[in-house]
Amino acid sequence: MNQKSSAAWWALCLPMLAVFIWSLNIAVTRYVADYISPVSISFYRWLVAFIVLTPFMLHKTWQQRHLIKTYFVEFAVLSAFGMVLYQGLAYVASHETTATNMGIINAFIPIFTIFVSLAILKVRPNLYAVVGSILSLVGLLYVMSKGDWSSLLQLGAHFGDLLMIFAVFFYAFYGVFLKKWQLKVPLLLSLYIQIGFALIYHLPFIAWLGLDPINAENAASVIYAGLFPSLIAPFLWMLAVQNIGPNRTSIFMNLMPVFTAIIANIWLNEAWTSAHTFGGLLILLGILLAQKKSKI
Numbered sequence: 225m226n227q228k229s230s231a232a233w234w235a236l237c238l239p240m241l242a243v244f245i246w247s248l249n250i251a252v253t254r255y256v257a258d259y260i261s262p263v264s265i266s267f268y269r270w271l272v273a274f275i276v277l278t279p280f281m282l283h284k285t286w287q288q289r290h291l292i293k294t295y296f297v298e299f300a301v302l303s304a305f306g307m308v309l310y311q312g313l314a315y316v317a318s319h320e321t322t323a324t325n326m327g328i329i330n331a332f333i334p335i336f337t338i339f340v341s342l343a344i345l346k347v348r349p350n351l352y353a354v355v356g357s358i359l360s361l362v363g364l365l366y367v368m369s370k371g372d373w374s375s376l377l378q379l380g381a382h383f384g385d386l387l388m389i390f391a392v393f394f395y396a397f398y399g400v401f402l403k404k405w406q407l408k409v410p411l412l413l414s415l416y417i418q419i420g421f422a423l424i425y426h427l428p429f430i431a432w433l434g435l436d437p438i439n440a441e442n443a444a445s446v447i448y449a450g451l452f453p454s455l456i457a458p459f460l461w462m463l464a465v466q467n468i469g470p471n472r473t474s475i476f477m478n479l480m481p482v483f484t485a486i487i488a489n490i491w492l493n494e495a496w497t498s499a500h501t502f503g504g505l506l507i508l509l510g511i512l513l514a515q516k517k518s519k520i
Contacts, residue, residue, distance in 0.1 A: 235467035239476035242460040247327060247483035249453035251491055253315060254323035256445035262315035264436035265446060267426040270307065272450025274419045281416040291409050292417055298405050299414070303421035306398035313391035320384025324494050327484025328367055328504055329388040331477065334511050335360050336396035344400050356513030363506025364389075370499045411462055419454075478508055 256265060285292065292299065317326060335357045341347040349357075407414060438446055464473045481504055488494040 235464060238460045238464035238467065239473045240479065242457040242464065243476050243479050244483050245452045245457040245460075247480050248487055249449060250314075250326050250330065250480075250484050251323045251487045252445050252448055253318045254326065254488070254492060256442050257315075257318040259439075260436045260442040260446070261433065262312060262319070263426065263429045263433050265442070265449065266308075266312050266315050267423065267430060267435065268438065268446045269311070269449040269454060270419050270422045270426070272447060273454040274416070274423060276451065276455060277412070277416050277419070281412060284410075284413060285416060288410075288413060291413070295405075295407050295409060298401070298407060299417045300421050302398060302401055302414075303418040304425060305394050305401065307418055307422040308425045309394040310391045310398065313387050313394070317384045317387035317391060321382075321388060322494050323488040323492055324481075324485045324496065324500060325367060325385055326388050327488070328481045328500070328507060329364065329385060329392055330484075331481045331507055331511060332360065332364060332389070332392050333395055333399070333477065336393050337399050340393075340396045340400045341403075344397075345404055352513050356510040358510070359513065360507045360510030363503040363508075363510060365503075366506065367499055367503035370497065415455075415458065478511060481507070 253265075260268075314326065338349050338353050338357060342349060436442075461473065464476075485494075485496050485500065485504075489496055
């Protein structure tokens with residue numbers, strides 16, 4: 225009994241640690257915005273991850289090259305949505321909004337996934353999902369407006385939040401494509417090939433915008449982004465799915481706004497306002513409601 229309880233406690237720590245790493249990366253993204261361009265840190269992030277994985281994956285990649293050829297298009301699309309559009313827009317958004325808002329908007333992934341699934345997988349949402357989505361949208365708009373609904377008319381004031389919404393929307397596509405295709409490929413191999421595509425996608429942007437050098441002010445952030453949120457957190461998340469299942473694991477994503485707000489408050493001195501509290505609770509309530517499976 226005690227051994228089973230200990231094992232369960234250990235397994236529940238895995239997704240919590242993964243979410244904490246991703247939340248910290250949002251704060252890192254906001255912090256480093258003043259020291260390196262979005263395209264530069266995005267490229268370096270995946271370059272670090274690729275270099276670390278290569279000694280372990282290069283031989284396996286050659287051995288399973290038939291799988292890469294079979295799913296070449298799928299890998300290219302997944303990389304574009306999950307690693308370039310989502311991450312790239314998030315880095316741009318970090319110049320225009322707070323880490324706290326980025327964390328709150330990131331929690332919208334389950335809601336957007338419901339409606340992307342409707343468009344691509346033809347999975348119709350039940351009434352719980354519709355009502356929960358509306359409730360979360362109201363909460364999101366309340367956070368963006370800082371409690372002043374009239375300020376929503378000032379588009380420029382919310383440019384960063386809008387970019388983050390688009391980023392999260394693209395990540396919802398990433399999740400739905402994963403479910404639609406269900407590639408019969410080892411997870412680390414899939415991750416490695418997607419990272420390779422991400423590096424290729426960055427080359428035109430680097431040629432156009434240039435590449436900032438790594439220096440004392442941004443090196444730690446680049447290394448953190450390349451190791452922890454890119455490799456360690458996904459590995460912990462996969463272990464959690466294997467041990468406690470995908471549904472119980474996914475619930476932990478709702479901790480991201482909380483973790484991000486705490487980290488941003490301590491590290492970046494970002495204020496947590498009543499608008500964040502009220503709007504965040506509405507978003508969380510809507511997300512939880514949208515997860516209900518039974519139909520009304």
